Amino acid sequence: MISEARPYDFEAIVVGGGPSGATAAADLASSGRRVLLIDRADRIKPCGGAIPPRLLADFDVPDSLLTARISAADIVAPSGRRVDMRVQGGYVGMVDRDLFDPWLRERAVGEGAELAIGRVIDVVRDPAGGAVVRMRPAGSERSVTYRTRLLIGADGANSLVRREAFGPDRRPPYVFAYHEIVRSPGAGTADFDPAVCQVHYDARVSPDFYGWVFPHGDATSIGVGSAVKGFDLKAATRTLRRSCGLEDAETIRREGAPLPLKPMSRWDDGHSVLLAGDAAGIVAPASGEGIWYAMTSGRLAAEAGESFLATGDARALAQARRRFMADHGRIxxxxxxxxxxxxxxxxxxxxxxxxxxxxxxxxxxxxxxxxxxxxxxxxxxxxxxxxxxxxxxxxxxxxxx
Structure with missing residues (x-):
């Protein structure tokens, strides 16, 4: 038990250093709050990496982080019919999460947040106010404990923070996503254009979602998603690679993770915990788009958290979901x-x-x-x-x- 006399170690702790968590940590730190950002080592989320160009302006991200600018989407039907959807009025940007996420975390540190690499073991509500977070730093056998006024859970679809704050049964529906990052082929390769994304709607690729081929310059993400239990995502990815002529492309890495597809009905616990990003279920249905929405939720979480820290009124935490759904609930x-x-x-x-x-x-x-x-x-x-x-x-x- 934490003594009531013990001071808070941090005003805010953010668990999860992806786009939502890193954005929340950077915004809170830039406002002068003492912030700890906790992220697991060597964690790369499987992600197609697509972002709208407005993300660069909205979140002051340099375009040097873009690995490709996509000019069209090639939509492929089960019959093999193709529809060319040329991007009108802009482009689709591509980022590699193994470069993009560390940049966001480094920016949070530059704003004044502390970064701890390790795994959160448990989270406990502190009767004296706030929350107690116990973590094991990477490479250590011993755990450390921190007390915080505000805890933001941005730790993914299988969020430990959400589970501890809301119980194991409170989680959004999701599909399981799997992709393989391969070396992009050279110019002239059949059925591959480095400026065109492919989206495949075919039960052989996915019985309830879709498969994708997203070029990232030197690398390409090829993946599938499905919520059907027992569906072999790796076999479906092999099928997709064969159909695109990328069966023999060098595989750089393989990744898989659940992908939530519906916002949670509540993001805060009415006390000191607030969810953001995948932990709150913020990934667009049908498309699976998540990066811009994750960063938007992280910013809203920071703003709601700042209001909570300034007033002590836990009702302020509900502002994050209310504002997000007002802007994006309809879409x-x-x-x-x-x-x-x-x-x-x-x-x-x-x-x-x-x-x-x-x-x-x-x-x-x-x-x-x-x-x-x-x-x-x-x-x-x-x-x-x-x-x-x-x-x-x-x-x-x-x-x-």
Missing amino acids: FMVLGFMQSFWYRSDKRRERFVAICSDPDVQRLTWSSYLDKRIQHRDPLAHVRVFFKDVGQMVRLAVQRT
């Missing part, structure tokens, strides 16, 4: 519907790819991705897309009868 709802309806069978996936060929769909898709808003600039385009979407659903219903 998460739309994407969730898309995934639940269109990803259920190859017949529906075939129809979905057909919809992707529509100019209105492409324009609204890219403008929403780049701006991170459901677009309202052309209401007639929304009407046209709605009726085309309904038409595809009706055709599917007629075919079943």
Whole structure:
């Protein structure tokens, strides 16, 4: 038990040094708070690495961290039909998480946060206020204990902080993602363009999600995701590599992890704990996009945490989720519907790819991705897309009868 007389070691401890945690730590430290950022050693999350260009401006990230600028997405149906979706009004940036995440952590340190590499063992609510975090530093057999006023859990889909604060049954639904980083082939390789992402909708690749081929300059991420128990993600990745002519490409590393696809209904415990990033379930359904949303949630967590630290009112912690859902809840709802309806069978996936060929769909898709808003600039385009979407659903219903 921690004595009530013992002072806080830190005003805030952030567990998890990915985009959400590193952003939260940097923002809190820059405001003058004493912050400890705890991250596990040699942790690289499997991730396609796609970011909208606005992330660079929103979070003051140098474009030197981009490994590629993608100009189009090649959408592939189960039949092999391809739809070329040219990025309209910008590009899709690519980052490598083994370089991007350390840069974010180093920036947090530059702002004044302390960085501890190791594994959190447990988290306990302190009756005197705040939380107690016990961790084992990397390379040590002994644990250390810290007391903090604010604890931010940004430690991934299997968040220990979430489990300790909310119980083991409180977790978002997720797919399991697996990818292989391979050496990008040279120019002229069949079915590979270093400026084009491939997205494969095919039950052989994934029965309920999709497969991807995302070029990163010298390296390329090839991966799949699925929530179906027993589905062989590694075999599906081999199938994808063969279909793309990358079967013999040099494999640099292999990674797998759960990918949450629905925001938690609550991110704070009403006391001193706040979740962010994957721990809060903040990954876009249908697309699996997470980096920009993770950093946005980290910033909102820092702002809510700052308000809590300044006032002592734990109700301030709820601001993070409330503000995030006000801005992005609607697009998460739309994407969730898309995934639940269109990803259920190859017949529906075939129809979905057909919809992707529509100019209105492409324009609204890219403008929403780049701006991170459901677009309202052309209401007639929304009407046209709605009726085309309904038409595809009706055709599917007629075919079943």
